[in-house]
């Protein structure tokens with residue numbers, strides 16, 4: 053506020069300086085008015101530069117004004133008049149005499165200020181260079197990046213450009229011939245020329261329409277190719293991201309970027325960018341033809357043009373901001389809907405339908421409110437646009453009429469000019485009406501490029517593919533906190549080993565960090581301190597595909613895909629023989645229930661495996677892991693949903709098949725851990741005990757207490773059962 057007020061002192065000081073210069077200049081006793089105006093203007097420039105810098109240094113600049121824009125204003129204020137008088141004196145010395153003598157007049161100063169303000173606003177908003185506010189992280193135009201997506205199709209765009217030029221030129225000829233005809237009709241010199249002009253006009257119109265059709269078709273086909281390419285690049289890039297990215301980004305947001313944002317962008321690009329290109333070409337040609345007819349009228353049009361540019365731009369910026377907010381709010385609504393639909397069972401079991409519907413309705417209402425604002429902003433933008441265009445038309449007709457009366461141009465030329473000018477103005481109007489839409493595409497593309505250009509914080513760039521892989525895992529003083537909660541360490545200086553041919557069980561209370569050890573071993577995250585080694589080498593040194601062919605995980609909540617059971621088991625391995633799939637399924641005790649399904653191995657598992665029970669899903673997931681014949685097998689509470697008998701069968705199969713394999717089992721049921729060769733107890737992110745079941749029981753520490761608690765739990769359960777039965781009897 054202080055800075056804005058201080059800035060207003062600049063015009064006041066400028067006014068005083070001009071008055072002083074007007075008093076001082078006669079003292080120089082110069083005869084040449086051009087010399088007087090240049091000397092005074094340079095002195096004014098020096099004064100304004102020093103004063104503006106001083107104001108900047110003391111009060112600083114207001115947020116809406118860039119330093120380079122202030123410099124531009126100072127230069128324009130001082131040098132606009134001398135430059136104008138010098139240039140026009142070459143063309144018409146009489147016209148400049150009046151300004152030279154009265155350069156300090158208040159009306160001249162006011163006009164200079166008006167032009168300066170218009171140019172400054174244009175520069176601030178349209179400058180091709182990055183301004184300070186953008187550098188501070190506001191959404192910046194990603195036009196360059198967008199264009200880089202178009203470059204592989206350069207050849208096609210060249211053909212489109214040629215077709216645009218040909219078609220535009222065809223259109224340009226029509227007003228020209230209309231003007232010619234007006235002159236011919238008025239002079240009645242060559243009546244046969246009338247027919248020739250009509251024929252030429254018809255041919256050119258047909259030619260222009262045909263090229264326009266070809267151009268549109270080629271352009272739209274190319275744009276859908278680009279859309280497809282961008283969508284698959286974004287998806288690919290998202291898949292490369294580290295796990296922490298998926299912890300923080302909402303699935304609905306990511307999906308919305310891949311689908312809705314790319315859709316919005318490519319729609320705007322295919323419709324609006326083609327029109328933009330078309331109208332830009334048209335504007336250029338129209339202006340050239342207008343210049344040919346009357347440079348004065350063309351110059352007049354150009355001078356008034358900034359007025360019709362600034363107003364739509366201002367309302368366009370507001371509209372653009374709103375459309376950005378609408379998109380963000382829509383993504384949130386989508387997120388609410390997809391979260392509810394993907395957790396339908398939980399919603400139903402807690403009778404949360406009404407609450408979820410209200411939540412979704414609330415989000416949609418927010419979007420609706422923003423949409424309302426956006427519509428009003430759009431209407432305002434259109435209104436200001438047409439009003440400013442109308443003012444320009446009236447001005448041109450008035451000035452053109454005067455030029456005809458003065459004999460500068462013929463009536464035919466004025467008719468042709470007015471026709472060109474009408475097209476020119478509507479083309480400029482269309483350009484500015486479309487501008488927010490193209491910005492909208494750029495806005496949507498910014499979000500897309502944010503994903504597309506994002507480099508994963510953790511990249512698996514290793515290339516180690518040893519022929520002999522034993523699978524000896526070493527956790528060496530590992531300390532880790534999740535990136536989303538950097539201040540809460542989950543693992544603290546954890547060290548242990550998993551040996552080939554051994555089954556190691558990791559047990560401990562809930563939230564002790566057991567699954568976290570698995571995620572680290574799977575390379576989903578990187579520890580802040582310590583190392584995880586595989587056969588003595590860091591896990592990050594191994595090549596991505598090789599690593600995951602050697603390390604297989606069956607997680608706590610097995611995830612299946614909406615494909616056949618067979619495809620789910622052979623996921624990631626391509627088209628494997630059915631016999632291999634069956635062997636793995638048998639090991640996992642899944643073959644029996646699979647053959648009992650309606651279509652056997654071809655049965656669809658449903659979305660996220662929803663058509664199978666949790667226990668069935670767990671067995672399919674174990675079969676999927678065993679089919680890879682991994683050297684390291686991790687079972688993270690992978691048999692929790694199985695009955696005791698099936699669990700025993702699966703465990704025996706897994707343990708028997710692991711003579712050379714390294715197996716890590718995480719289990720809440722301690723009976724599962726009992727058979728393991730070694731048991732590690734993890735508590736509060738630290739390994740507190742290590743040994744066999746027997747050793748740990750004898751030690752009488754946490755493990756034995758946990759076993760006792762579970763046993764007591766079972767006894768209590770069975771006592772309750774017996775009591776219940778007695779009561780029942």
Ligand SMILES: Nc1ncnc2c1ncn2[C@@H]1O[C@H](COP(=O)(O)OP(=O)(O)OP(=O)(O)O)[C@@H](O)[C@H]1O
Pocket residue numbers: 299534536537542560561562563564565566567568569
């Ligand atoms: N993606 C995540 N981002 C932030 N914190 C997490 C994340 N996953 C787990 N945590 C936190 O890390 C801690 C350890 O979780 P972890 O899942 O490793 O425990 P656990 O021992 O496997 O528990 P359980 O036996 O209940 O599965 C918990 O406090 C949990 O809230």
